[in-house]
Amino acid sequence: MKSMKTDLETSRELSVQIAEAIRDAIVSGTLIVDERLPSEAELSEKFNVSRPTVREALKRLAAQNLIRTQRGATGGAFVNRLRFEDAYGQQITTSTLLLSMNAVDFETACEARYALERACAPLSAKRRTGDHLATMRAEIHRQGQPGLSDEGFCASDVAFHRALVDGAGNPVLSYQLAGAIEAIEPLMNMITFSARSREQIVALHTRIADAIESGDGARADAALQALAAYTVGLARDVAACRGG
Amino acid sequence: MKSMKTDLETSRELSVQIAEAIRDAIVSGTLIVDERLPSEAELSEKFNVSRPTVREALKRLAAQNLIRTQRGATGGAFVNRLRFEDAYGQQITTSTLLLSMNAVDFETACEARYALERACAPLSAKRRTGDHLATMRAEIHRQGQPGLSDEGFCASDVAFHRALVDGAGNPVLSYQLAGAIEAIEPLMNMITFSARSREQIVALHTRIADAIESGDGARADAALQALAAYTVGLARDVAACRGG
DNA sequence: AGATTTCATTTGTCAGACATTTGAAGCTGT
């Protein structure tokens, strides 16, 4: 195991310090992807702690997807290659909690979401594949079905916008936006969409898809801006209706 | 403790299942912020597992900042209010690892960063406080100092852009962008900035700050676009120089 | 040679114990 730092401070908990030492080794590149960490017994000897303490440290790292563990003879803890897909879940959970616990109002969350999405629109207009466009069209079609529940409508909305963002072909953007888009869904679900508002949204989605199809980033941006304004207005009506 | 689900599957590890049960209770709102979880002894009885197993589950949650623990008579595990600042660190670590492990090229990362930043520019032009503007100006001044190291220059660059983003006054945006901006810094640090390129960047930063000061979002956006193009070109030169 | 068995290694789990922290109840002196 090369040279992992083993001298620990005295203040914080041992499991935290050990977890940090290993995490630093991973981040700094001392431990390579798919490399096997020393066994728990070896680690406990190296750090002069008991195995349960080492295990608590490893569980912390596993919770962050930094390592995976495998039982058996050739088992052990291995440095994980953190994939974008794995990080999505984390990102969404964290974003959801942030929104609910900090009582972020719908308008702020919505503003962030559409600002980020508009950033993707021009790129998506240039690079989207046929698949992305097909997904967008399919979701628009679903959104027009009369029998669709409000939850189903929101889920389809999310799928539509994810396709838009993924169309930009930039995994970093897709990752960053996963949280923004998916975390807002629960907030959106609180809105009751009338037939009239659904019709409007579908029309705006169609405008966006048309613009994306023709490669016109500016028009897609404008349509997104209109959709953002409409959505915020819808939420305001709901709030006003409930408030008085 | 209200009604936390206690019937677990048999496939995965117990500590994972317990962690998920508690996490679900937090996310769903069964457990409120600052509420105290049952003691480890009570939990181990409730889930029919040993205390070490419960502890491993709790460590997983602690690693995600979902709970905090406190020793002593009135101690225990408490549901954490997840603050934006706490989430920043997580976001940055994850983003950094994602970039390094997936070998995202500088251009992709840079594109994402500037796309997101441009999304913030119009909002920042409207809402930024005097503090934000002062920070931007101060960082520009630092960037003009001749003795500044490349690392120092990059750090100042990050500070400048964070002030720009924070100026939008949308914590969701600031959070989302923290990862994008800070994670790219290590990649940026590999670039050697000549006196000439620093001069150019400072000039572009000044254009951005001027636009923000005058509340002109469109001009800020244009300047950011120019900066993005220049940065990418700089990186290309470095790559070409190294390649041949 | 191929299939089967055995086995050593490693993680997962458990039980019980002690150390440490820390708020709160109880006591004491003024």
Next chain:
DNA sequence: ACAGCTTCAAATGTCTGACAAATGAAATCT
């Protein structure tokens, strides 16, 4: 009666030792 001190109990942090379960590799048998 009140402030300060002591004691105590509850809870987490850590350790020791052990067993269970999984699993790949070596050894054995056909």
